[in-house]
Amino acid sequence: MIRPRLLPVAIAAMAGLFVVKAESLVGLLRGGAAVVAPARAADPPPAPAPAPAPAPVSAARAPAQPPAAAPQAIPVAAPDPATAAERALLEQLRARRTEIEAREQAVVAQEVVLQATERRLARRVEELTALQQRLEALDRSRTEREEAGWRGLVRTYEAMRPRDAAAIFNELEMPILVEILDRMGERKAAPVIGAMRAEQARLVTTELARHRARRTAAN
Known part of the structure; x- marks a missing residue:
């Protein structure tokens, strides 16, 4: 008794579902045609296909980096000839001054030695002069004594x-x-x-x- 009631309902439901699908399909067909028609009327030229992306390069196949550029030397200004000549002249003057100072010191030392020698010679001359005076005094004394002796003999023989x-x-x-x-x-x-x-x-x-x-x- 249940099956005769369910069968008509199922058939009716299937019929309604078919109608709905049919309407949906017709609507889709109408809308697609309307959209496709204007697109075809002003269809631009097809865009070029994008270039394929390059495959990732592995670290082993990666190209070697170019060597780092050597640091550029800072240009040095050439020495000024006038400055070099002045420096050489100053060096010569300094050397000449050192030589003159050394000579002056040698002259001063020599003068000190000469002064000491002169003092020694002066003392020696004084000593020799005093000695000569003593010798002369002794000689005069001896001569006087001798003369006195001779005079005594002379007086004896005269008598x-x-x-x-x-x-x-x-x-x-x-x-x-x-x-x-x-x-x-x-x-x-x-x-x-x-x-x-x-x-x-x-x-x-x-x-x-x-x-x-x-x-x-x-x-």
Whole structure:
């Protein structure tokens, strides 16, 4: 009893669904035709197909990067010839000044040495002068003593008789005899020489003349 009721309902539902689908299909066909027609009327030329995207390159096949450019050297300005010449001149002047200072120091040191040498020489001269004065004093003293001794002998022989004095003079050495007769007065010496032996008198007279000539030449 249930099946006769459900069958008509199912058939009716299927019929209605078919009608709906048919209307939808007709509407779609009408709308597509309207849209396609104007598109065809003003259809632009087909756009070029896009180029295929490049395939990703693996790290192993990646092209080597170009080497980094070497840093460019900063240009250095050429030295100024005038500045170089001035520097060379300054160096020469500095060297010359150093040389002059060294020479001045050497001259100063040499002057110090010379002054010390002069002082030593002056002291030495003073010492030698004092020594010479002492020697001269001693020589004068010796001469005076000798002269005093000769004068004493002369007075002794002058006080003797000429014959006695002549006997002694005949035996004296010539240098001593000359010194005694040279200091005797002529009036005292003449009688003594006259009483001497003739040969001794002749020799003593010759030596006495030579002695007085040498003394005169020395003075």
